Every structure is written in structure tokens, then in C-alpha cells.
Amino acid sequence: MADDLPPKEEFSEWYNELLFQAEIMDVRYPAQGVYVWYPFGQKLRNQVYDRLTGMHDDAGHDEVGFPVLIPEGILAKEGEHIAGFEDEVFWVTHGGRKELDERMAMRPTSETPMYTMFDLWIRSHTDLPLKIYQVANIWRSETEHTRPLIRLREITGFKEAHTAHAGYEAAAEQVEEALDLYREFYRWLGVPFVVTERPEWDKFPGADYTYAVDTLMPDGRALQIGTAHNLGQNFSEAFDVEFENQDGEQEPVYQTSYGVSERCIAAVMSVHGDDNGLVLPSDVAPTQVVIVPVLFGDDEENDEIMEVCRGIEGRLRDAGVRVEFDDSDRSPGAKYYDAELQGTALRIEVGPRDLEDESAVVVDRLGNESEAAFDEVVEHVEDVFDSLDSELRKTAQQGFEDRTTDVDDYGDLNPALEDGFVRVGWCGAEECGHSIEDKSDGDLLGVPKSEEDGGLDSCLECGDSADDVAYVARTY
RNA sequence: GGGAAAGUAGGGUAGCUUGGUAUCCUAGCACGUUUGGGACGUGUUGACCCCGGUUCAAAUCCGGGCUUUCCCA
Numbered sequence: 001m002a003d004d005l006p007p008k009e010e011f012s013e014w015y016n017e018l019l020f021q022a023e024i025m026d027v028r029y030p031a032q033g034v035y036v037w038y039p040f041g042q043k044l045r046n047q048v049y050d051r052l053t054g055m056h057d058d059a060g061h062d063e064v065g066f067p068v069l070i071p072e073g074i075l076a077k078e079g080e081h082i083a084g085f086e087d088e089v090f091w092v093t094h095g096g097r098k099e100l101d102e103r104m105a106m107r108p109t110s111e112t113p114m115y116t117m118f119d120l121w122i123r124s125h126t127d128l129p130l131k132i133y134q135v136a137n138i139w140r141s142e143t144e145h146t147r148p149l150i151r152l153r154e155i156t157g158f159k160e161a162h163t164a165h166a167g168y169e170a171a172a173e174q175v176e177e178a179l180d181l182y183r184e185f186y187r188w189l190g191v192p193f194v195v196t197e198r199p200e201w202d203k204f205p206g207a208d209y210t211y212a213v214d215t216l217m218p219d220g221r222a223l224q225i226g227t228a229h230n231l232g233q234n235f236s237e238a239f240d241v242e243f244e245n246q247d248g249e250q251e252p253v254y255q256t257s258y259g260v261s262e263r264c265i266a267a268v269m270s271v272h273g274d275d276n277g278l279v280l281p282s283d284v285a286p287t288q289v290v291i292v293p294v295l296f297g298d299d300e301e302n303d304e305i306m307e308v309c310r311g312i313e314g315r316l317r318d319a320g321v322r323v324e325f326d327d328s329d330r331s332p333g334a335k336y337y338d339a340e341l342q343g344t345a346l347r348i349e350v351g352p353r354d355l356e357d358e359s360a361v362v363v364d365r366l367g368n369e370s371e372a373a374f375d376e377v378v379e380h381v382e383d384v385f386d387s388l389d390s391e392l393r394k395t396a397q398q399g400f401e402d403r404t405t406d407v408d409d410y411g412d413l414n415p416a417l418e419d420g421f422v423r424v425g426w427c428g429a430e431e432c433g434h435s436i437e438d439k440s441d442g443d444l445l446g447v448p449k450s451e452e453d454g455g456l457d458s459c460l461e462c463g464d465s466a467d468d469v470a471y472v473a474r475t476y
Numbered sequence: 477g478g479g480a481a482a483g484u485a486g487g488g489u490a491g492c493u494u495g496g497u498a499u500c501c502u503a504g505c506a507c508g509u510u511u512g513g514g515a516c517g518u519g520u521u522g523a524c525c526c527c528g529g530u531u532c533a534a535a536u537c538c539g540g541g542c543u544u545u546c547c548c549a
Contacts, residue, residue, distance in 0.1 A: 004514095012545095020487080028486095030525090032543070143477085145545090294512050333513035351512055361512080 005341070007275050011219040015270065016148075022278055022341045024269070025148045033146035033153030040342060043286035045157060048265060049135060051188060051283075052159055055181055061131040061161055066113050068137070069104040074112045078238040081111065084205020088140040090153075106139035111206065111231070111257055114162050115239040122253060124244040125166045129174070133161035149266035150223065150476055157262035164236070164253040166245060171230055171254035175211065178228040178258040179449075182213050185260070186225070189268045190281050190393040191215050192400035193225065194421065196446030196471055199433050204257075208232040214445055214473070215267050216400050220420045222445060222473035225267050228258035271396050278343030279365050279392060282385035289316055289323040289381060290339045292332050294351030301352055309350050312360065312377050319378045340365065346384050348377070364388045406454055410439065413460075413472070417442045421473050425466035427459035435461045436472065445471040 005021060006013040019025045024041035037045060069092060076082045090106040093099060122130060138158045142151050165171045179195055186193050193215045203210035213226035236252035245251045272279040282288055293309050295302045309325055316323040326335045339347055349361040359373045364384050372380035403420030407413050416422045417440060433444050447468045459466040
């Protein structure tokens, strides 16, 4: 953890080096598209996922654990679904040397095994709504270039939620609840986003409609960081998941599913990080505070400094702050660099100078410096957390807005796509959508929920009046 | 989907044309001196992607595989 990081302008190199140097992921596992979480990376992941799963718990979901293996007959039950996944499923064909009677898929997502069980679990309207989730590994045989946290063959943190309801409207409302949950989650991470309805040709296989959450990466490309699907009765009819409604009749349930993967980690890294490494909201940072003693020759003075540091460490820990006292035998500068690389929210320095006035130097991850009296450190640290968090959220949001432009002329489209998101007028016709994608470097993400059209009132392709604004972006 | 390049200690590299003792930086370990932005000295550990071929001899030449990176669609 001591080499120079490439500048963030060279995003691809910066991203790969940061993963390695900050000890988030080790990409050296000898198989394509599968990677290893380092201990620090796992801690970061746990910070993020504890919040995400806690939010699901609070919103009335129950956690479950489903098998990895899906018998082929189950996966193939819903026609559109299997068609959408058949090119990227890993198959288990043998048990030892013996070929299996029925091959089994490594789950690419869990709709089919879950709904197999829903059929057994759901009897009547009193069993509804059913709201469950799990955080699981899923496998997809990506043929395009794999990239850690972003395009993987083994996704190691897929939070997938699945719900069943007694009516279509209730399912639609659940999709809205899911989007609200994701909005709150990404606000907590300080990751700006746009929520759009995916166009017909890009919705989840087997869904009635799909909403997606996208953020903007430093290289100007869109990263899909969440999806929510209204599945209607497509799966419940295929899996025979029926309930007895209040009129005493059997009726297929109405379903939704929604998911977030470890791309949320890629997003929080990429949006906030800088040339020195990770920058994280204080809640997210695995280590929130590092205490660095500055020692000179005098043994007696050194003992006093160490004593003060231990006192501060104890009070912060008692206050619930994730604090590390770095008493290793290295120079202070080296400790600063390491703490910055891993996004430690702030550091506290205690040296000879600070003993006299009984206050420590406090420097946050964005470089803001202040002083804290030894006996007021806890209060001061909480204040610095607040100002750090609001500053980095504001900077991120500003960067997102600055790189979103409106375009009403084809000639401006590709240049604008170099920078980030582009909003265009779109009449909503599928052929116009495809044309826009064919003629540009970007993909049509979809129509944002509740957003002003900003004067983009004619379709970029056909010129007819456009009710909708569509987001276009280069994608991962 | 198509094309190109590259794999040498934990990381980054030299050597490959013309086969023969593998270079340097960094990190690690031990000891000592240090410590307000990546300390220094001395000692030391550690590598030629895999399989096969040619050869007295292969990091180097040939074939196959795996992996990675970049470009185009």
C-alpha cells in the first residue's frame, strides 16, 4: 500500500489500482470474471450491506436462503425468462463422473427457485403480501470484458427481494416502495442517480415493466445500480402460484422483484474517490477515525502522547465511533497516506505541540483542518463527520448535474455523450428508440420518473411531438 | 462478435532479435537509528503463466492452452 495511484482522470487505471492498493478486491484469482474480497474490502462491503439489508428488514421483508442449483425444468418454466438468460447460464452437468439425469443451472437470479416454493407457501390472501430477500452469489457467463464489481461471472453480493401480492395495484405500489428504498440507500451513500423506466426492449425477461437506477461514472458512462420489476402474473401463472382471494376463488398472485449488486460499491468508490484513494461518507468508512501519534526523542513526552492517544481512542470507541489507533513504527506521513487510500473519514494527530494547549489536530478526508480540545473530541468528531458528509454529497450531486445535458440536435449527441448523460425528446415509439441507439454511441436508458421535459418537446428521431424525455448514455 | 498486444519475485520492470550464471526500483523480513506529509543504514527472503516440442542446454525458438489489457462492432 505505498505506490502512487494513477490520477483519477485515467479512470480505468485508477479504478483497477485503487481496488488493489486499497485492498478491496484481488483480481488475481485464476479464473475469468471472478474475484476475491480482501479483508478490508469485505469490511467495506459489510458496512454497505448491513445498511441495505437493515432497510429491507425495517420495510417488512424477511431474509431467506435459497439453493444455488436450479434444475433445468424449473428454470425453463417461464418462456421469456429462460430465453433472456439461456446465453449466460452456467450448467452443472455431472455429479462426480456420473452425468446428472437433469442438468442444473448455477442460479443467474432466483425468481424460478423462489416461486417454486411460493407455490407451496402461499394458500390464501392472508398469506399476502409475502416479502422476502436474500444476499447471494449469482452466476452469469459474461462474454464481454469482465471488470471487478461491475461485470462479473460470479456476482458475490446480489441483494434480491421478491414479493407476492393479492392485486396488480398492490404489486405496482411495492415497486414504488422498492424505488423509494433504493433512493434512500443511494442518498445515504451520496451517490447521485436517475430512475428511469427501461424501454420495452430492455426490460427484465418476464417482467411487465422494469425501472432502473443509474448513476454516472467518472468516464461519463452510465452504471446500472439497481432494478425493480413488476412481474404481474407472468411467473405466478407459469409456476401455478395461486391464492384464494376474498371471494373464495383461486387466482395467480401478483409479483415483483428488485435487486442491487456490488456495483453499489463500485459506484460509491468511483463517485467520491480522488487521486489519493477512497473517499467515503463517514457512515460508510470501515475506519472512521485514525489516531496518529507524533513522537520525538523524549521518552517521557512520548509516553504522555501515547497516553493521550489511548484516552481519545477509548472515548471515541465508547461513543460508537470506529476508531483505529495507529501506533505502528512508521512515520506519520506514511500513516496519513494509508488512511487516505482507504477512505478513513478523518485523522487525529497528537504531538508535542498539542500537549501544551491540550488540543489535537483534526484533518478530514477532504483536507479540512481543525483543532479539538482533548476532552471535547467526541463532539468535535461528530461535527466534522456532518460537514464532511454534506460536502461530499454536494460535490457529487453537482458533478452529476454538470454532466447531464439536453440535446435537440443529432450532431450534438455523440459529443455530449462523451461527458455523461444526455436528455433527448422521445415520442416513445420503439423504432425511434432503436434509431437513436443505432445512430449514437449510447443506449437509451429510459424515461425518467417525474421529471420536467425542459423544453425537449419533439422527438429527436421523427420530430413528432414528444411527451417523454429519455436519458441516453454510454453504458458498461 | 471481430482484431491486436502482452504474461519474468507481493507490485512495477530489464533481458528475448543472436539459446548458456536473470537486471533495477519498490514492497516484505531482522537489527539499529528515526518520526508534524510516503525516513535512513546494514543484512536478507522471494520470480521466468501452464503443457508439449526442438536442443548438450530454453525466460529466450516452435506448437497448443490459460489469463490479462487495449482497439473495433
